[in-house]
Amino acid sequence: MSLVVYVAAVVFGLSCVVLLRRPATALRDPLTLSTCVAIVLGALVFVCSAPLTLAAVNDLTGVPNFGAPLTYGMLSAYSCSLVVLLINWRGGPRDRVRRLVLRAVAAYALVVVAVVVLFALADADTERLTDLDTYYAGTPYMREMILLYLAGHSAATVVLCVMCVKWGREVTGLLRTGLRLILTGSLLDVVGFQATKYTAVAARWSGHDLDFLSTSVAPHMASLGALTCSAGFVLPRLLPAVVAQWRGLGDYRRLAPLWTLLRFVSNTAPKPPAPWWQSPRERLQWREVSIHDALLALAPYFDDRVRERARDAALRAGRTAHQARLAAEAAMLADAARRAAAREGPLDTPSCHRLHATEVSGTGGLVELAEALARTPAADAVGEGTVRAAHGWNHG
Template sequence: MNGLINYMSCAALWLGLLVKAPDLLRHRRDPYLRAICAVLGLAGLCFLLGAPPTVGAVNELSGVPNLAAPLTYAAITGYCAASQVLVVHWRGGPRVRRTARRWALSYAAVVLGIAVTFVLGDAPVERRTDLDTYYATTPFIAEMIVLYLLAHLTAVTVTTLTSLRWARRVRGGLRAGMTLLGIGALCGAGYSVAKLVAVGARWSGRDWSALGTTVSPAAAGLGALVTVVGVLVPLVTPRVSEWRLAGRTYARLWPLERTLDDLLTRRALRLPRPRFASPGTRLVWRRTSIHNALSHLDAYFDRDLYDRTRAGVLAATGDPERAEAAAWAAVITDAVRHEADPRCEAPASRDTGPPLDRAPGQAALGRIADVLGGAPAGTAPVPAASAVPSGTTTAGTAGTT
């Protein structure tokens, strides 16, 4: 279990980085994507370097006791800088680049301070889990510890306030993502606060090292998990909405496919049913089968029946779309019956009037299916589009009716 929380947190953060990597490759110059990928990558590196087994390996390979400490603190500081750059791009404004550059330079100075104080200090005894409290009173090492903790606390505080403030201005998956990012940063604040309290207790002669060895890693791990979820939510929400809409449309078209089922089977017009496919793929399969059947029935469509049915329903309801759907339902049902009856007249000899000038479009198919299924045409709800953060890409909505 030693270091398990660190490695699991690192894996979660780098999983989020892996999900964002394709977008970064397609939009290399997008500063928002670069910043958020840097946040995920550096946060994962912090957990990796801070794990006790990694600490021992780094110290042993380098031959320098506690060298892993300044390396971890430098990674934490780099994470802080990336977080501030990300916040700057969230806020926007005319001086984004200048402000981001200032934050980067400020935290670069902190990294330099960590390196200098470690070189000037003396930490001969290796401490893998409680270096912060063990050397809290050691000259220069104490300054190094306080420096990185204050830098981290500043970064997570600004990130928390900005994320939660921005969450009130957006909706949908983006709002949920920003809220989770703010909560994740707040949990991250527990890491530096717990360590600062433990260090302060050490200065006053008390031993509260458990805060730094138990509470602090737990807060950091929880913050990492919530942060990853916050990054992924705005990416997943549009896809989930797309799949849900495609699934509902797929189910909605079933009455129409059922009416055409015998024809599709006899004439081998149905493509093989996809297995383990996404809702969007299944919807395309069902639509293709329906269009194949309607194309085959084109010669059997009765224009007079269409006109009579449409006129009757329109007079009764005053709804043109419902009248059109009812007319198509009557024509399709009639065509299926005539096509299946060998005693029926050949299509060319039927007095059907002028041919229908167009087949029903995708939007009309759903309404026709509603009529055939006994539901009022056009009753299927259409969910609203979800907001996405700048710099991300989403697939077009599949399954729109």
């Protein structure tokens, strides 16, 4: 069982690492900070509850079952962090948020203190690593300690379920998906962990033995519920960034025909110090800057006659006005790159035409120009010539 719990703790903790990609910025955001605290405490609960950890803690302290109040206190802290996370997620006036957070922390601090006091008063000299809840279900003070930590955790998860249902009706998109995942994970915790614990303890009170619910079913269901909750916490914060990086990678690749044609010109943009380490968005930004520099450098070579002939041909072929403009600009650009690579002089009266790619913000215009260039028949031959000319252009 220890292996399952440790794996759950590692996976649970990794979601915190994902949220803390930029620690200096993330830690200033109360929502991100409270999310990470909840995830870290949840991972620590798993670590503390593993039989191997319990045995090590008991040996180090010399107190049989000392790992029990440690685990239950950590679980109470985790329950408190869920309430605090909900308060920060809901938001509102800063004073009200701070007041609610302090109340939650105070309430669960009392729970932690009560757990420790009850354990100190109890007679629990027999070490139990997997079935402590049921073994001591009828022992004075231990019985109350067990019910107290379960009740505290139940209160937090029930509030979490109620708020997820309520907010799920008010929001859409990824936030609603995240709330549904949190709700699913919380229900798994309520049904799979808490209900089985309550049932196993109550069975002991009535003289029956349903310990397997507490020792075998509850840990696995708690792990599954926590991992589902962590996905709900992380998804709304992480997925938009992942989508943006994926789109950046796609745009970076779609700009390849344009970059192949122009890279011999673009020697002003700073080279990335470690291209393999950069994110797709950073690579895309560098490529955009380099392409715009190259377009500016080739402007004296733009020939309106080439552009007009290509535009008329595209219109006769049934292209729309926008498609014809892109095809004409691609042809003019390919011609300009060819003459620049051949070290022909600039035109006496260069074109004053402004490329569509320079009129629109973002990468879309450059991508359209790159796609039009890829359809230009002479583009491949021009590209090969410009690559051969790159060394001479940069060092001439």
